[in-house]
Amino acid sequence: MIDFFKKIFKPEGSSTTARERLRLVLLSDHLSLAPDVVESLKLDLIAVISKYVEVDEAACDVSFERQDSAIAMLANIPILAMKTRPPSPPPTPSAPPPAPEPPPSFGTPATAKVAEESPAADQPVPSKPPSAPRRKRRRRRAPVAPALGNAAPAPG
Amino acid sequence: MHDVQPEPIAAAVPKPRGRAIVITSGKGGVGKTTTTANIGAALARTGASVVLVDADVGLRNLDIVMGLEARVRHHVLDVLESRASLDDALVTDKRVSSLRLLAAAQTREKDDVDTQAMHELVNTLRERFDYVLIDCPAGIEMGFQNAIVGADEAIVVCTPEVSAVRDADRVVGLLGNREKIWLVVNRLRPALVRKGKMLSVEDVNAILRLPLLGVIADEPGVIVSTNKGEPLALDDANPTGAAYRAIAGRIAGTDTSAPVIPTEPSAMQRLGAFFGGSAR
Numbered sequence: 001m002i003d004f005f006k007k008i009f010k011p012e013g014s015s016t017t018a019r020e021r022l023r024l025v026l027l028s029d030h031l032s033l034a035p036d037v038v039e040s041l042k043l044d045l046i047a048v049i050s051k052y053v054e055v056d057e058a059a060c061d062v063s064f065e066r067q068d069s070a071i072a073m074l075a076n077i078p079i080l081a082m083k084t085r086p087p088s089p090p091p092t093p094s095a096p097p098p099a100p101e102p103p104p105s106f107g108t109p110a111t112a113k114v115a116e117e118s119p120a121a122d123q124p125v126p127s128k129p130p131s132a133p134r135r136k137r138r139r140r141r142a143p144v145a146p147a148l149g150n151a152a153p154a155p156g
Numbered sequence: 157m158h159d160v161q162p163e164p165i166a167a168a169v170p171k172p173r174g175r176a177i178v179i180t181s182g183k184g185g186v187g188k189t190t191t192t193a194n195i196g197a198a199l200a201r202t203g204a205s206v207v208l209v210d211a212d213v214g215l216r217n218l219d220i221v222m223g224l225e226a227r228v229r230h231h232v233l234d235v236l237e238s239r240a241s242l243d244d245a246l247v248t249d250k251r252v253s254s255l256r257l258l259a260a261a262q263t264r265e266k267d268d269v270d271t272q273a274m275h276e277l278v279n280t281l282r283e284r285f286d287y288v289l290i291d292c293p294a295g296i297e298m299g300f301q302n303a304i305v306g307a308d309e310a311i312v313v314c315t316p317e318v319s320a321v322r323d324a325d326r327v328v329g330l331l332g333n334r335e336k337i338w339l340v341v342n343r344l345r346p347a348l349v350r351k352g353k354m355l356s357v358e359d360v361n362a363i364l365r366l367p368l369l370g371v372i373a374d375e376p377g378v379i380v381s382t383n384k385g386e387p388l389a390l391d392d393a394n395p396t397g398a399a400y401r402a403i404a405g406r407i408a409g410t411d412t413s414a415p416v417i418p419t420e421p422s423a424m425q426r427l428g429a430f431f432g433g434s435a436r
Contacts (some may be wrong), residue, residue, distance in 0.1 A: 013352020019359055022318050026325055026363060033329065 020069070025070050031064050038062060054080040071116055174205075177289050177407070178307035180331070182323030184294030186315045187342040187372070190382060193221045193292040194397075195311070198389035198404035200255035204286040207246065207276070210260035211303035212293040213269055219259045223385020224249065233261040236273045241281065251390055256285070278306025287407075292357035296330055307338040313370060315343045316355035320365055328364060339366035340403065343374040344421045349374035357417055370403035372396060373418035 031038060042062040049055055057077040063070045192208055197356070200206040210218035217372065219225040225365045227247045230240035235258070242258075249255035258281075261268070281288045292303035304310065310331050314324040324339075331337055341357050348354035358372055377396050381388040389400035399418070405411025 013354075015349070015359065016357050018318050020357050020364060022321055022355075025318070027320055029322065029326065092408050 024066065024069075024071060026068060028064065031071070038064075042075075046077065049077055049079075052084070053083055056080050164268050165332070174285045175287055175309060176278050176282055177287065177311060178211075178292050178304045178305040179311045179313060180187040180287060180292035180300065180304065181294065181313040181320065182204075182327040183315075183320045187314050187378075188192050188219050188294075190289050190314050190378060191340055191342060191372075192218060192289050194400040195257060195407065196287070196289045196403055197222075197252060197387035198266070198397075198401045199287050199289075199408065200252040201390065201401070202404065202405075202408065202410075203254060204408070205254045205284070205411040206287045206289065207256040207258060207285045209258045209281070209288060209290045211249055211269075211299065212272075212289050212296050213260045213264055213266045213299060213302075214314055215293065216260040216262040218291050219247070219257060220385060221382055222249065222257055222387065224259075225255050225385070228257075228259040229379055231259045231261040232277070233264050233282060236270060236277060239277060241303065241436050242277075246264045250388075266293065266297070266302065269298070269302045271302050271305050274302045275305045282306075295357075296327065297377050300330070304331065308334055309338075310334050311338045311340055312364065312366060313342050314360055314364065315338045316341065316345075316349070316357070316360055318355075321355070321360055328366065337366055338369040339364055340369050341371045344371050347372045347397075347420050350420065354411070368407050370399055370415045371398055371417050 042060060045062065046055060046057055046060055050057075059078045061076040063074050063076075065074055096104075174248050177193070179188050181188050189210075189212075196208045197205045198378050208218055208222070210216055211232070212218070213233065216231070219228050224247050227250075229243035229247075232245070234240035235242050235245045245258055246256040247259065278288055278290070288306075290307055293299035312331075313330060314320045314322050328337060339361060341360055343355055344357065357368070361368060362377045367391065373396060375396055377388055377391075377394050381391070387400075388397040391397040395418075401417065402411055402413070402415065406415070409425070
């Protein structure tokens with residue numbers, strides 16, 4: 001109905017449609033031509049979310065979807081568990097944090113190893129994910145700001 | 157996937173004296189060949205030595221647009237494959253003596269061209285001519301790669317259409333870091349732009365963001381000149397010819413004025429055209 005009145009009172013030429021269609025198609029083109037940028041965005045996204053929750057990195061997926069008047073970014077990031085607070089050190093499921101270098105020890109290697117293990121035993125046991133983890137699938141939709149410019153060649 | 161980056165010119169090799177400029181667009185049918193012919197004719201008219209290279213192997217057209225089709229004896233692949241000397245293959249224009257044409261092969265395919273040999277040919281031509289203008293085929297495949305390999309400047313021809321702008325945007329990305337990439341907006345219809353029914357020059361360049369070399373109106377004179385094989389740039393009375401000459405001036409650096417956006421013909425001009433203008 002609003003569209004109807006818009007058409008009556010403000011007749012727009014088809015060049016407006018052309019501009020809008022071009023804006024969206026070029027945005028989409030540029031995203032598809034820059035897989036390295038999308039990959040880097042995905043990794044950053046995972047890194048931020050991993051500060052708060054444990055995510056299944058292998059199953060993460062970022063894609064883009066054309067909607068009526070915008071390109072939406074769809075991030076599918078399965079959450080395995082909540083992070084225990086305080087969130088340090090960051091235990092990511094795929095890559096546990098490396099143990100700190102043992103200080104130069106005058107004892108035998110065996111002694112050094114014990115010294116290394118004992119503080120770890122004092123730490124609270126992190127809540128383990130259930131055997132069949134309930135995956136929270138969270139869809140984040142964020143309209144991507146229009147980016148104009150020239151399509152770079154796809155690498156490779 | 158072919159490497160699209162221009163090959164770096166070794167520091168030891170002296171820079172060739174002429175400029176190699178490729179006229180490209182991505183999309184077909186936007187007026188690359190007509191633009192090449194007219195810019196070449198306009199540059200040559202100022203006294204510069206110009207060679208036009210038709211890189212559209214298999215679909216030779218620059219010769220017919222130039223009106224030189226009857227004079228072509230050898231083509232670019234004859235030269236590349238040593239069946240003819242460069243001098244035998246170069247056709248001298250019948251109007252401007254400093255203008256030459258190197259025609260494309262009509263019966264061969266784009267993949268028959270050796271990219272390295274094409275690069276060397278362009279460098280050879282740059283030793284002999286002030287300007288080497290390369291008419292690029294449509295598309296972004298092998299023919300495109302062969303056409304751009306020797307050029308360190310490019311003119312992107314784009315019409316005010318969504319498909320042409322999209323393809324031009326892609327081509328600009330593929331051209332990579334050239335010394336200069338210019339834009340020519342072709343086939344503008346001022347009346348449609350005013351009514352909001354056609355993308356304006358600003359709309360096109362809001363996306364492509366290239367230095368604007370010139371704007372060519374969609375007018376009957378262009379078609380007539382192609383029919384006759386006489387580049388409009390050589391017609392002193394034609395406003396579109398003047399636009400092409402201004403483009404040539406901007407390329408040469410002798411014209412620093414901003415490009416004129418064509419406007420609708422006045423009532424008087426329309427009346428004149430009705431009673432038999434120059435366009436036949």
